Amino acid sequence: MEKALVAGTSGPSVAFQLRISDSLAIPRYLEETYWWAYVHPNAVKFFDRHWIVNLILWGNMGRLRDAALAAIGPTLQGRTLQVACVYGNFTPCAVDRLAEGARMDVVDVTPIQLKNLSRKLKKDANVYLHHQDSTNLAFQDEEFDNVIVFFLLHEQPNDIKKKTISEAMRMVKPGGKLIFVDYHEPSYFNPFRYIMIPILRLLEPFAMDLWSRDVVSWVEETCVARGLGGLAKWSTGVHQETLFGGLYQKVVLERARPDVSSSR
Numbered sequence: 001m002e003k004a005l006v007a008g009t010s011g012p013s014v015a016f017q018l019r020i021s022d023s024l025a026i027p028r029y030l031e032e033t034y035w036w037a038y039v040h041p042n043a044v045k046f047f048d049r050h051w052i053v054n055l056i057l058w059g060n061m062g063r064l065r066d067a068a069l070a071a072i073g074p075t076l077q078g079r080t081l082q083v084a085c086v087y088g089n090f091t092p093c094a095v096d097r098l099a100e101g102a103r104m105d106v107v108d109v110t111p112i113q114l115k116n117l118s119r120k121l122k123k124d125a126n127v128y129l130h131h132q133d134s135t136n137l138a139f140q141d142e143e144f145d146n147v148i149v150f151f152l153l154h155e156q157p158n159d160i161k162k163k164t165i166s167e168a169m170r171m172v173k174p175g176g177k178l179i180f181v182d183y184h185e186p187s188y189f190n191p192f193r194y195i196m197i198p199i200l201r202l203l204e205p206f207a208m209d210l211w212s213r214d215v216v217s218w219v220e221e222t223c224v225a226r227g228l229g230g231l232a233k234w235s236t237g238v239h240q241e242t243l244f245g246g247l248y249q250k251v252v253l254e255r256a257r258p259d260v261s262s263s264r
């Protein structure tokens with residue numbers, strides 16, 4: 001049986017081809033700022049090599065990937081959503097960790113990225129690919145046990161970033177985990193700080209927004225905007241860690257379960 005590559009559906013999957021939605025446009029910031037990295041066919045051919053992704057992350061690709069996956073546990077149970085494709089072996093490594101019967105779903109707004117990812121997956125991998133925008137996910141609320149957002153937020157302008165965070169939060173089941181890995185403001189003693197400033201300003205202009213405000217503060221703002229009360233109400237535990245002298249951050253939020261005793 002051919003592997004299911006599903007667009008815009010949720011629940012048990014029955015589609016057997018990658019359906020690209022004609023009505024889903026590539027966002028302006030991707031076309032204008034990131035065409036050279038994700039949209040142009042030559043970009044995929046050039047960038048999708050482990051050593052290049054590793055070089056871009058100063059040798060930290062494996063460490064950051066493993067940190068994101070380890071935050072969930074030794075295996076991925078239930079359903080895991082990856083919001084946006086990642087070059088290199090992020091998704092194949094996540095799939096290797098799927099527990100028996102567990103499933104992975106990956107969304108991306110760029111068809112070429114989904115097609116490229118489909119080529120990297122084993123035919124029997126329990127992975128579903130969806131052509132969707134991170135700001136408007138076509139799943140039910142609370143459909144996923146784990147949601148991973150790996151190096152997406154820094155590419156998005158602030159209004160888009162907020163919508164992506166809001167949608168990622170909406171996807172998480174009570175008791176589930178939401179994991180962000182992305183850039184962060186490095187310490188003044190980290191030489192990479194001075195190397196990254198011109199690189200990011202030139203190539204990834206929205207990334208500096210994560211230097212001035214960390215991911216937790218964006219999530220806090222989203223909680224308030226969605227009328228969820230404070231972050232402490234939405235999440236039982238917020239774990240924030242910086243890596244590589246502060247250049248990267250990992251944020252793990254565990255969604256609170258409803259307080260059964262207080263509702264009695």
Ligand SMILES: C[S@@+](CC[C@H](N)C(=O)[O-])C[C@H]1O[C@@H](n2cnc3c(N)ncnc32)[C@H](O)[C@@H]1O
Nearest residue numbers: 038084085086087108109110113133134151152
């Ligand atoms: C996760 S980010 C970058 C990850 C990392 N830098 C890497 O090495 O690939 C790149 C992906 O995000 C996708 N993307 C950007 N904006 C998106 C959006 N609004 N919705 C879904 N996917 C999006 C791009 O199409 C691209 O495949």
